[in-house]
Amino acid sequence: MDNIWNNYPELKQELTNVVDLMKKNVKCKDKKIENSIIELIESGGKLLRPAFVxxxxxxxxxxxxxxxxxxxxIEMLHMATLVHDDVIDDSKLRRGKETIQSKYGKDYAVYIGDYLFCVCFKILATNSSLQSIKVDSRAMSKICMGEVNQLNSRFSMKLSVKDYLSRISGKTAELFSISLYLGAAECGADTKLAKELGNIGHNLGMAFQIIDDILDYEGSDKSIKKSAANDLKQGIYTxxxxxxxxxxxxxxxxxxxxEYYSEEEVKEIINLVRENKGIEFAKELAEKYMKKCFKGIDKLPDNEYKYVLKEIAEWLLKRTY
Amino acid sequence: MDNIWNNYPELKQELTNVVDLMKKNVKCKDKKIENSIIELIESGGKLLRPAFVxxxxxxxxxxxxxxxxxxxxIEMLHMATLVHDDVIDDSKLRRGKETIQSKYGKDYAVYIGDYLFCVCFKILATNSSLQSIKVDSRAMSKICMGEVNQLNSRFSMKLSVKDYLSRISGKTAELFSISLYLGAAECGADTKLAKELGNIGHNLGMAFQIIDDILDYEGSDKSIKKSAANDLKQGIYTxxxxxxxxxxxxxxxxxxxxEYYSEEEVKEIINLVRENKGIEFAKELAEKYMKKCFKGIDKLPDNEYKYVLKEIAEWLLKRTY
Structure with missing residues (x-):
């Protein structure tokens, strides 16, 4: 588990319970399937989304x-989308470990993703409410639509900011948003407060994803360039x-x-982005979302976890600056 | 819609309502997605599963x-699995029309399948009960596990009847079974009766799939051989x-x-299957499931639809004999 959670022992214990519940629910007759999912659970994601819940x-x-x-x-829905994303992107590594699609084949990974979706709804039907299932399935539809939208706009020279924002809204902000929203709503917070938490999650997710995309163009590190090159090759323009x-x-x-960029061309594009103020402008927009996020947090009712949320948001958003 | 339903005008009208509801629920901002799913809905599946519900x-x-x-x-869950199956099998045609994966690409098809899953759970959360969602998600897990099991046993020379039966139980019988079960349970039939209907669905599904697999080896028609060849090439031994x-x-x-069979080799295998009583033995097992299915139907309480179910089962199972 990420070191960040050591600062919050109560939260850390609860996250351990979350991980245990995930492991318990993926138990099945086929040990190969079970083990490949348990590997994924243990591969060290940040567990941000369950922490937000x-x-x-x-x-x-x-x-x-x-x-x-x-x-x-929520973490398993996220995992299901990652497994399918790796199929689409043909990724070899995820969190530094070999992906399911690379290890067991694409076919296997498609069904493992599907299986994870099923397990999610089984857990919800056993432990949750119809209202939460509605929120979850709507959010997942939005995420799928965001992914399809990203596929459809590949290599498109239209390059609209609006399209980009709608894409990352589905891809990242949606799960951040419903995590905070559902956590509050299901534990009896009033609707207005739950929605405010949902808005904070949305703004945090938007800022987080923009910063992630800025990092691709900013560092001098090889791996960063590789990530920018990867997006470029797939025709994903951030x-x-x-x-x-x-x-x-x-x-x-x-x-x-x-449809193919050489090392030289990737370098050239990165330089052009820098020279033409791409990073500056993107940072400005990230700042706007960050401000909205922190303004939202400040307005929350006084509660120890208001400050925990603030610290985590700061940790996530200040990776660059 | 399949001509069979002309014999049952009430059922036909209800199936029309089902199709309309499916179309209504896949409406979305992205018209390309919407249209590709509507094409699939209109591509003329038999609508067996919704009819069973x-x-x-x-x-x-x-x-x-x-x-x-x-x-x-249930029909959309079935469609979602078909879309993902076509990705795995690299199928060009489904119901005589170009598949989504062939027309729009594999990536697109993975997300369309996911999107269909989400729409299903959205409809359930709006119109159904937690109990039904539990049944649906369990059944879908079983179907995914069946598919993974099929993948894992490809080209395996173990060739066990038990494995085959467990595979088709997930692949075909499960949805037949829960269709009849959920239809009855949700409309207030008592649990015992609903379970009996579920058993009938299971036996019908098992017989149906075995007969389907027999047909691959029985006909002299080119397309039939193609289907057997296709299974063989994928290492699926029926x-x-x-x-x-x-x-x-x-x-x-x-x-x-x-991992590759020439035309000649496919012919040879088909002949060997025939000469070594493969078809005879398989027919015997199909008959056993058929008998169980009809015995179950005969025991149902008197109701016009007891006879409708019998006629449809006869139509489905007597395709060969």
Missing amino acids: LIGAKFGDNDIEKSIPTAAV LPLIYAFKNNKDVFKDVLGK | LIGAKFGDNDIEKSIPTAAV LPLIYAFKNNKDVFKDVLGK
Whole structure:
């Protein structure tokens, strides 16, 4: 488990319970399937989303235990989308470990993702309410639509900021948002407060994803360039590039829209993005979402976890600056 | 819609409502996604599973309207698995039309399948009960496990009848079974009756799939051979082959276990299956399931739809004989 949780022993214990519940629910006759999922659970994700569920729950009146299954489900929905994303991206590694699709084949990974979806809804049906299932399935639809939208806009030279924002809203912000929302709503917080927490999650997710995309263009580290190159090769153009392109279309005309980029070309595009203020503009937008996020947190009712949420948001969002 | 339903105007009208509800629920901002799913809905599946839900519902006391959403969900879960199966099998055609994966790409098809799963659970959460969601998600887990099991046993020379039966139990019988079960249970039939209907569905599904697999080895038609060849190439060994292999292992030793079969080799294997009583033995087992199915139907309480179910089962199971 990520070291960050050592600072919050209560939360850490609850996250351990979440992980145990996940492991318990993926138990099945086929040990190969069970083990491949348990490997994934243990491969050291940050467990941000379940932590948000638990933090949201601290703003309600009911027993926090009620939110453990929801936290497990949200992490497993996230895992299911990662498994399918790796199939699409043909990724060899995830969290430094070999992906399911690389280890067991794409076919296997498609069904493992499906199986994870099923387990999620089984847990929900056993422990949750119809209302929560509705929220979860709507959020998952939105995530799928975001992914399809990303596929459809690959290599598109339209490069619209609006499209990008709607894409990352589905891809990242949606699960952040419903984590905080459902945690609160299911533990008896009033609807207005739950929705405010949902908004905080949305803004945090948007800022987080934009910063992630900025990092691809900012570092000098090889792995960072590799990640930018990977997106470029798949025709996924992120915010820094979109802004730089808007600022100076002419210089990009000849280098973009290819289905293969050499090392040299990737370097050239990264430099063009930097020279044409792509990073600066993207940072400005990230700051806007960050401000909204922290403003939302400040307005929350006084509660120890208001400050925990603030610290975690700071940790997540200040990775670059 | 399949002509069979012309014989049952009430059922036909209800199935039309099911199709309308499916279309209504896949409406989304992205018209490309919406249209690709509507094409699939309109591509002329038999609508067996939703029909079973409706027939099951006729054995309850409540308004049949209650079962329309469940019928829509079961058909869409089936569609989701077909979309993902086509990704795995790399199929070009489904119901005589180009598959989603062939038309829009594998990546797209993975997410469309996921999106369909989400829509299913959204419909259930809006119209159904936690109990039904539990049954659905358990059944879907079983189906996924069946598919993974099929993947894992590809090209395996173990060829066990038990494994085959457990595979088709997940692949086909499970959805047949829960269709009849849920239709009845949700419309207020008592639990014992609902379970009996579920058993009938299971036996019908088992017989149906065995017959389907027999047909691959029985006809002289080119397309039938193609289907057997397709299974063989994917290392999927079905019941007639398993029985023939059990009867005379030596003759199969040199021809099986390959990852590619020429036209000549497919013909040879089909002949070996025929010569070594693979079809005869498989038919015997199909008959056993058929008998159980009809015995179950005969024991049902008197109701117009008892006879409808019998006619449909006869239509489905007597395709060969």
